[in-house]
Amino acid sequence: MSGPFVIDAKEMYYRELNQIVRDKVKEGVTHFRLLNVNGQRYIGAGITRDVKIEVYGVAGQDLGVFMNGPTIEVFGNAQDCVGNTMEGKKIVVHGLAGDVCGYGMRGGKLHILGDVGYRVGIHMKTYKDMVPVIVVGGKAGDFFGEYMAGGILILLNLWDNGSRPAVGDYVATGMHGGTIYIRGEVNPYLMGKEVGQVEITSEDELLLKGLVEDYCRDFAQHGLDPEVILRSQFTKLVPVSLRPYGKVYAY
Amino acid sequence: MSGYRETSGCGLSGIISRKRELIPGEEIIRSIVHLEERGNQLGAGFAGYGIYPQFPDCYALHIMYDGPYVREDTEEYLKSRFIVEHFEGIPTRKVPSIVDRPIFYRYFVVPMELPGEEVSPDDYVMATVMRINEGIDGAFVVSSGKNMGAFKGVGGSAEIAEFFRIDEYAAHQWIAHTRFPTNTPGWWGGAHPFTLLDWAVVHNGEISSYGTNKRYLEMFGYKCTLMTDTEVVAYLVDLIVRRHRLPLKLAADVLATPFWKDIDRMEDGKRDLFTALRMVYGSALLNGPFAILVAWNGGMMGLNDRIKLRPLVAAVHGDRVYMASEESAIRSVCPQPDRVWAPKAGDPVIVPFDDAKDAWEVRGCQALL
Numbered sequence: 286m287s288g289p290f291v292i293d294a295k296e297m298y299y300r301e302l303n304q305i306v307r308d309k310v311k312e313g314v315t316h317f318r319l320l321n322v323n324g325q326r327y328i329g330a331g332i333t334r335d336v337k338i339e340v341y342g343v344a345g346q347d348l349g350v351f352m353n354g355p356t357i358e359v360f361g362n363a364q365d366c367v368g369n370t371m372e373g374k375k376i377v378v379h380g381l382a383g384d385v386c387g388y389g390m391r392g393g394k395l396h397i398l399g400d401v402g403y404r405v406g407i408h409m410k411t412y413k414d415m416v417p418v419i420v421v422g423g424k425a426g427d428f429f430g431e432y433m434a435g436g437i438l439i440l441l442n443l444w445d446n447g448s449r450p451a452v453g454d455y456v457a458t459g460m461h462g463g464t465i466y467i468r469g470e471v472n473p474y475l476m477g478k479e480v481g482q483v484e485i486t487s488e489d490e491l492l493l494k495g496l497v498e499d500y501c502r503d504f505a506q507h508g509l510d511p512e513v514i515l516r517s518q519f520t521k522l523v524p525v526s527l528r529p530y531g532k533v534y535a536y
Numbered sequence: 537m538s539g540y541r542e543t544s545g546c547g548l549s550g551i552i553s554r555k556r557e558l559i560p561g562e563e564i565i566r567s568i569v570h571l572e573e574r575g576n577q578l579g580a581g582f583a584g585y586g587i588y589p590q591f592p593d594c595y596a597l598h599i600m601y602d603g604p605y606v607r608e609d610t611e612e613y614l615k616s617r618f619i620v621e622h623f624e625g626i627p628t629r630k631v632p633s634i635v636d637r638p639i640f641y642r643y644f645v646v647p648m649e650l651p652g653e654e655v656s657p658d659d660y661v662m663a664t665v666m667r668i669n670e671g672i673d674g675a676f677v678v679s680s681g682k683n684m685g686a687f688k689g690v691g692g693s694a695e696i697a698e699f700f701r702i703d704e705y706a707a708h709q710w711i712a713h714t715r716f717p718t719n720t721p722g723w724w725g726g727a728h729p730f731t732l733l734d735w736a737v738v739h740n741g742e743i744s745s746y747g748t749n750k751r752y753l754e755m756f757g758y759k760c761t762l763m764t765d766t767e768v769v770a771y772l773v774d775l776i777v778r779r780h781r782l783p784l785k786l787a788a789d790v791l792a793t794p795f796w797k798d799i800d801r802m803e804d805g806k807r808d809l810f811t812a813l814r815m816v817y818g819s820a821l822l823n824g825p826f827a828i829l830v831a832w833n834g835g836m837m838g839l840n841d842r843i844k845l846r847p848l849v850a851a852v853h854g855d856r857v858y859m860a861s862e863e864s865a866i867r868s869v870c871p872q873p874d875r876v877w878a879p880k881a882g883d884p885v886i887v888p889f890d891d892a893k894d895a896w897e898v899r900g901c902q903a904l905l
Contacts, residue, residue, distance in 0.1 A: 299573075324570065324864020343864045362876065364862050365847055383863075383878065384847060402878050403844040427843060427881065449880075474801075 289339065290314045295321035299345065303327055310334055324364060329357050335374065349376045353392070358503075365402070368395045371417070377503045384426070390417040390436065396503045399423040399444070403453070404431050411435025411463060420500045422509075427453035430522075431477075434462040439496060441468045441514060456480065457522055461529050465522040466493060468514070479529040480522045489521060545846065546716050546728075546740040547571030547693075549860040550829040551869070552709035552836045554890045556586065557855065561702040563869045564710035568693045570868040571714055571861055574740075577633075578722030579715030580696040581688025583729045583736035583831055584707030588683045594621050594644035595661050595733075598685050600724060601639040602674030610668060610675045617664055618645035626687070631699045634691050638724050640678070640700075642685065658733055658778060662757070665732060669761040676725045676762070681734025684833065688713075688727035696727075708889065709836055711829045713738035719765070726764040732774050734833045739766040740861055741826035741846045752819035766828075772820050773830055784837060788884035790817040792842050829859055835888035844881035851876045857887045 290309055294302050302325050306317060315336045319328070322342035329338055329349040336355045340348075344363040349355070353372035358379070365383035368376050373393040384402035387395050392415040400423035407428065409417050417436035422443045429452050430438045442451035451469055458477030466489070471482070494515060501509040549567040551559055564582060588596050597614070601607045614620065626640035647660045665677045679686035687700035693714040697703065713728035719742060720726055729736040743749065743765035750760045750768055756779070758771040769791070776787040790813055799810045814821075825845030830837045838859040840848050851858045851866045851873035858866040863876060879885045 323867050324862055326573070343867055345862070345864060362863055364864065381876070381878075383849075384844065400878075403881065426878070 289316040289318040289337075291318045291320065293320050294325055294342070295323075297325065299325040299327060303330060306338070307332070310336055322361075329355050329376075344378075362399075363397075367397075368393070368419075371395075372415070379504070381423070382421075387417065387419045387438075390419070391415055392417050394499070395419040396500050397421045397423070398504055398507070400425070402426045404428040406430045406433055406436070406438040406465075408432045408434055409436040409438070409463065418496060420496060422500075422504070424449065425452045428455050428458060429453065430457040430460055430463070430465050430480075431455070432459040432461070433457060433465070433524075436463045437492070437496065438463065438465045439468075439493070439500075440466070441497075441500075443468075443509070443514070450475065457524070459529055460522070460524045461527050462524060464489075467520045467522070468517050469520065470518070471520045471522070476522070479524055479526060481525045483521050483523055485519055485521050489519075490515075493519065545574055545861075546738075547574030547714045547861045547865070548712065548728075548738045548740050548827065548829055549865050550709070550711040550738075550831065550836055550838070550858065552831075552857050552887050552889070554855040554857065554887065556708040556889055556891065558586070558706035558708065559710060559856075561697070561705045561707070561710070564707075564712045565694070565697040565702055567858075567860060567865045567869045568712035568714055569697070570865045572693055574716060574861060575692060575714030576716045577692040577695075578717050579688070579690055579727035580693035580713060581686060581715075581727045581729050581738070582697065582700070582702050582710060582712045583679065583684060583686040583731065583738075584702075584705050584710050585684045585734070585831060585833060586708035587685055587705045588644070591621060591644040592683050594646055595657075595680055595682055596685050597643040597645060597680050598626065598678035598687070599641050599643065599668070600676045600678050601641070603639070606672060606674035607639060607641065610672050613668070613672065614643060614645065614664075616648075617660075618643070618648055620645050627701050627704070628699050629701055631691070631695050633695050634689070634699055637689065637699075661733060662774070666757060666759045670759040678725075679729075679731040679736065681731065681736075681833065684734050684736070686729045686731045686736055688729060689724045690722055690727060709831055711736060711738050711831045711836065717764075718742060720763050723763070725762045728766060729831075730762065730764070730767045730770045732758075732770045733778070735770050735773050735778075736831045737766060737770045737773070737828055739769060739826055739828045741828075741841065742824050743768060743822055743826065744824035745822055748819050749822070769822065769828060769830070772822075776817065776820065784886060785884060786813065788837065788839050788882075788886075789813055790820050791822045792839055792882040792884075793817075793821050794882065795842065827861065834892040835886065837887070838879060838885040840879060840881045840883075842882040848879055849876065850879050850885050855890070857885075859885065 317338045324345040326345040331351040340359040350369040358377045362380035363382040367386040370389045375394040378397045381399040386405040390409040403426035420439045457480040498511045623643040728738040746765040827846035827848040853873040
């Protein structure tokens, strides 16, 4: 194909927009450019082919929900529930993202340049070789990694202006699987009861290197240097129990 | 409208010009209609401030009637208590989807004679509102502030805007709502905004503490008659700020009070203050998920519940401040704001008008600016 399939989404209802994308995917189009997007929901929902979708504007709720295959790149901010129950491939957001990013995410990668809202990574999970990864460049709100069951959650706090801590309160409350890496120190007061801090090992360093390098490649125009980022101290959080509420609910 | 709709929760939007420039109604319509996906056509509404400059000192009573007889009864009652400077039917348009509609009138009034020095004109109007809502079957006061008005009903936001001709008004600030009623009936009085005097509140979420809040308010003469949880928010703000003269910021700290574990960590004086707030106003705490916009003649406030169970986004562009359920609703009227952010849960975003010093002082907020 010569270039991307361009859709002007201005004032377009989300159902119409998503129908066009789905139809064109069936016809074999592999590269989309959606212009003037402003809050349209469910972009990329359920698509299982390896296509590229560029979104210019503000992506609406549930961007990439259930998808397994596409790469979505948002040139702007994204609203709530980015990557909800997503299975595979990647979402890159060149801006802020709202609450509940990566809700129940089970595979693929979510790269966000700026801040994210509350409950990011809630109940993301790992199954066999499917390990979802979320990397956030800015700060996060409360309940980061809440009920996390698997996967990798990385918070970089790259744009720190000292206004508030990198992460909000109740970090990883109810966490029972997966790993959280937060650049810098985390006040233990902010941590949920179900999570503990452990030493970074050389395996962690290797893992972080690969993931942060990939993240920096996606945001090349911001001149992010993975070596500089990785030189910082990271806080590693893991669950203290695989069944934090086992004693509460099981008899 | 029939057919399947996603369960989504309500949508809200607010726009304020801090310099009191006039914002055309068309702008708030565009913003709230953008969020129509969050509503289900069972309620929408608007409140505009500065829309009645010809009667700046009169209380503007917007009243909804089930029929002509109750209107006569209510007007008789009003005339016994107020000098009515002017009254008229609220202009409406025919909208095909709106078939079963009440009658709307507005009255620009001043209290006739106050019963005593201890009763302020605001108290007098509040008592009138409660009396009408509770005691006159089929009449409800939709709004009762000076130089402001609320317009609301059953329908989608575009239909309600068309019905009330919102495009023909211009205001210094607007708040708007599109409704997805969950626990309570979708009726004309149950649409948002909920108001008292110049307070107007739009809300996304549900107030689980409604029963507690309602019983608490009853002790102070507030009658909850509109069958919807949000009603208590307007009355709580009126009680705490206007009558108890607490700063609006502290009222927010009552509605979305910090958790005890956070109060325990505060420095001495502050800890005492917040402990006292929780002790005195425990029954005014709003439990449950919420994002609200509170407007009054001095400005606007946005507030989330303490753990951010409903969305709220804010943006600034020049002298305009925008708050809405979704960023796209802001960008639909302001494509390139200077700054966009998601307010921290439980932390109010308070936006006074630049010249609102007096109104601000009345609300006791100046010390906290």
